Amino acid sequence: MSEAKNVAMQSRKIRVGMVGGGQGAFIGNVHRIAMRISDQFDLCAACFSSDPARADASAREQGIAAQRSYHDYAQMAQLEAARDDGIEAVIVVTPNHLHFPIACAFLELGMHVICDKPLSLDSAQAEHLIALSQRYGKQLWVTYNYTAYPMVREARARILRGDLGKIRSIQVEYSQDWLATALERDGQKQASWRTDPKRAGAAGCLGDIGVHAFNLLQYMTGLVPDRIAANLHSFVEGRVLDDHAQIWMRFAQGARANLLCSQIAVGKENYLRIQVFGEGGALDWCQESPNHLMFSQLNGDTQRCSRARHHSDPAVQASCLIPAGHPEGYLEAFALLYRDIAAALRHENVASNAHAALRDMQFIEACLTSQKADNAWVDFPV
Amino acid sequence: MSEAKNVAMQSRKIRVGMVGGGQGAFIGNVHRIAMRISDQFDLCAACFSSDPARADASAREQGIAAQRSYHDYAQMAQLEAARDDGIEAVIVVTPNHLHFPIACAFLELGMHVICDKPLSLDSAQAEHLIALSQRYGKQLWVTYNYTAYPMVREARARILRGDLGKIRSIQVEYSQDWLATALERDGQKQASWRTDPKRAGAAGCLGDIGVHAFNLLQYMTGLVPDRIAANLHSFVEGRVLDDHAQIWMRFAQGARANLLCSQIAVGKENYLRIQVFGEGGALDWCQESPNHLMFSQLNGDTQRCSRARHHSDPAVQASCLIPAGHPEGYLEAFALLYRDIAAALRHENVASNAHAALRDMQFIEACLTSQKADNAWVDFPV
């Protein structure tokens, strides 16, 4: 993004608070770096942990004033709402089961909510949050960071413009290997809550990364399936939630999709890849090489399109932080999403992704319904 | 293969005939080149075409004596069986629907049969051919050429030896794009018969290339599924047979597999790839880079293993035609399969792949059954 364009935006930074994400948390740190890159936010309050000592130590690290380091999110919502210089938005980076009550608390007191995914534990909660968001006129965002990679946006622009013709087949995959063994039995923090139905919800791998893949599919193609069949499995002995899933989708427009998510795929770190095949062309994007997009035309050669080199979409070009050839990565994409959120919060013409996030919850539910029906097709939404 | 080892084998070349594969045929030429590389066969009779002029012109091209250029396969079987120097084996490279009667004719007259895939139109025919083969003591081979790539064999050796631990997930894909449009309407010969149920059988893409993917899965892992769910589709308007299919498999040992085959995947030429994930390691092989095998160990780096560099399996090492770094390709693999067939025909200890070929027919049938049942799981074999 050109700095010139930032002038207006920068007139005043947006005051935000954070719930969750204290010392040792992975995603809280990611959100903070992304915000700093974006240069649009001022993190001035936090409830980093329910453990007061840890919360306050984290707050000191982040340069947050002691009186704005909270130990209870409800109290934080109340007190921040009462301040003249109170936060305008809250960032929710807790385990999944707390997303809903926290988001409710802040929306109801007139603050925007920026929530790590998944938005909630189920679609009813998600619908409730969207209703609250509308009632109180506050924005509700879910940080689907992969949708902000410039080459993902270039792909979306090409697809929506019709460069591929009618879409036929979509192949999307998100594979990891960090749960190939029973890491949760060793007390590893990330593994423990993500494999625990009480804290992670009814889906394991599906809710953790499968939903990212589904969201990316929605975002890039603009398509929503009307039937889903899901095949979930847990390979690691003693694990209750799925650690591997394959999902088929059908679309009213005629397309077919296959989604694979796995956390037992030895050798895969964060292998997120989407291939979209249309009648006249195809696109292939993989997070392992995020600055490139492969584009094939029927009867033509496959082209490697590079970030910032010559985008078909001027908006994508403008969003790039650095010139072509200098690799941008995960944090840059996360920062670009935060730029979008800042623009939306400043009432620019940027639409929230809350409805896509609701469909993500419905997707999980449809998958679980299909799974119980011996992997049969179910309508979407159920 | 070392030339030294060939001495005994070469004492006499195996006399073979060919049915089908006249001028303009792709696969007939491939078989002939593969045989020449292998240096084990003498092509001395043929029924290249049912069109006498085309048959004879093809025979002249191949240096086959005029009196051994036949215009009818049954006559060829009779006359060759009667000659002292008659062919010992026949190679069948006709459209699929003729495989069965031709194979019967030659087996019943005491000749080995080497058949292009698929072996037959259905599993009943395949069982009948295997029974004939046993009754007459003649070998029955199907040219599943992909199983002869050295790195495929290295993968098989590693898997069977337990290098990956218990197998969990298998992802296999065979994608092409040559049928992305209705090529068959333009009278293109290959497209016409492959999309015509009368000549290709009840499966389109599934029978043409999906069965290669299934055969490769069987061969590399040694596993056979016990349940199958198949999702077939035809994207091109007016096409009766499937041009795209996704198939789920479950295995008694606990593994899950996903097979994708497509002939409308724009940008894919012959993208045949198999990934096998076990408890402790994973393998990834793709025909686009056939001389390499990627091997990942749990908590280790991914290694790129090269053909002929340092195989774990001495038999694979010995099979390589040329040293490491000089790329071998499709024809070399086809030739290595012909070496195996020659060894088997010389009564060396090489087992035929006819039973795997029967399972391939059963696989197609199970997929069609599942397809009719709204893609539900069916037992395998049905």
Next chain:
Amino acid sequence: MSEAKNVAMQSRKIRVGMVGGGQGAFIGNVHRIAMRISDQFDLCAACFSSDPARADASAREQGIAAQRSYHDYAQMAQLEAARDDGIEAVIVVTPNHLHFPIACAFLELGMHVICDKPLSLDSAQAEHLIALSQRYGKQLWVTYNYTAYPMVREARARILRGDLGKIRSIQVEYSQDWLATALERDGQKQASWRTDPKRAGAAGCLGDIGVHAFNLLQYMTGLVPDRIAANLHSFVEGRVLDDHAQIWMRFAQGARANLLCSQIAVGKENYLRIQVFGEGGALDWCQESPNHLMFSQLNGDTQRCSRARHHSDPAVQASCLIPAGHPEGYLEAFALLYRDIAAALRHENVASNAHAALRDMQFIEACLTSQKADNAWVDFPV
């Protein structure tokens, strides 16, 4: 870098100013983002441009107080030195010919200097700056950002530890294509000063990117050549400075190197790659895939080592911002270098890279001397 480790560092941010880098400048923005990611610096003064209006507009954008937006770097040095809360370090991101006088001005008034590369126009200037740095006890850093990529550091750790054995051959390349045409004639700002001997110095491509490649070679291997032969060329008509160069090096320890830099290499964006071959192993790193390092052992397979997955060097592991599989890029590496600089400025045990930067200037001079001598070998330093 773990956030825990930051606690002490964060006690107080380092106050810095910037000279150059106003609106529209590429590298100034990069330095600012890198500093924000690092979270160690407070940018509180600047002389962004010699054009007062542009300088002040840039300062407003960056939230710098109006009275600390200067229009003259000498005045800035004087006034900041006089403030109790004056800057502790200055970042110099002007065209090359201004690096020296600005660095002198700030060092002599007791401020650290962080300079974009190259440090100066010649080695005499560089030596003078190092002498000033020592006399005033202030640090002098050059932002050789490529040395901070985690996989570059992993490579360095492996080489210095002896994993490759004695080094034999080094191949390093930095190729771009943005100057393949006479862009400077169209008044493009970047092209204009970089191809102008008055502002860029006596070397073009060599000074712009060749020196990055040489610095990377020095850093990764710890080796310094003793003889150099350089072959410079300008392909674009009318261009005075080189836009393409090939340089041979010999090392007292027996190694040989080849350096290629080009700005006319159509299709290359920022293709920075280094391969180091030793007696027993080899390493290959390329900025196009910065999170991976290829490692080959004699008679072994080539391994793809991933950032943050299992580094041999714990310091490298600790430096990673995000987990394995999430791609880090150019800005992250730049930020990691700023972390090092912050640590050094806080008197932790981190050595400045000024001496390597001096050798970089000597390298340019040796190349120019060789070029004038019909590309003959010259001693290094000359």
Next chain:
Amino acid sequence: MSEAKNVAMQSRKIRVGMVGGGQGAFIGNVHRIAMRISDQFDLCAACFSSDPARADASAREQGIAAQRSYHDYAQMAQLEAARDDGIEAVIVVTPNHLHFPIACAFLELGMHVICDKPLSLDSAQAEHLIALSQRYGKQLWVTYNYTAYPMVREARARILRGDLGKIRSIQVEYSQDWLATALERDGQKQASWRTDPKRAGAAGCLGDIGVHAFNLLQYMTGLVPDRIAANLHSFVEGRVLDDHAQIWMRFAQGARANLLCSQIAVGKENYLRIQVFGEGGALDWCQESPNHLMFSQLNGDTQRCSRARHHSDPAVQASCLIPAGHPEGYLEAFALLYRDIAAALRHENVASNAHAALRDMQFIEACLTSQKADNAWVDFPV
């Protein structure tokens, strides 16, 4: 190549003999397989070894009649010349120092010569052979097999047609690692003669593989340098001949080239790669992915062109043995060269590569002259 086109060619196979290439030889076997793929030759005489027992055993393996298994090449030339059905051409696959006397013997008796590279030990010998070839009206070919890869030919077609504009920079590399240790001291046959000046000539790595790289450069670009500077080195202790070399070239038309050849590059098997940069485009071909050619246009994306998919050059398309997506490799390229040779021997309009082979010898000599002059520039030819 379409089989139809072969009809005329096949009317009669060309009778050939082989000198060298007995049991255990690598390259002799390669020539034989290539000939069999090409289907144009009948190998009916040989002097496989100077050891009579080994020669005869090899001949039996190849099905050569006992009376045409010779133990002395001069005798073979005499007797074959005297036969009505004597060989029309001889294939020379001995160590380098024997190429010249053998080629002389057969040319002088009216037989064509097909010689493995290098053609001779020096350019004087090469000139003599060309003169003999002209005097006796017999063809002289050197099996520069890499020039026959379809994608190399496609690259040549594009360059000669002007798709890249004026050529500026050429980077060519051929690296291996099999001589990274003193393999010759263990009596390894290949290593022994290739590192022995008496049998290999005055150049080691340069003569073995560097000359392939130079030949490929000549062939693909149609350019011949006018100045050369060479930097040869031997890394392995006790080795007399070079095992690593870097060569600069200048061309009258303004281009610059860099050639790297190495046999100590750990991790490289047969890494032959050429990149050609012109004013308006660039091409990149590497033997590790021989079925692809990367093509970059100024300000455009990089395209991956696939063999047999849609060549710009119809002759290249026609030369392909199998369809797109089925990988062809080293042996196929070797066979395509043999097809060319067959066509030339049948007096079709195919020019011999003997003059390029002469320039290859001159190239080695120019490199050795430069090496002795402290790597200074020398004229080409010297």
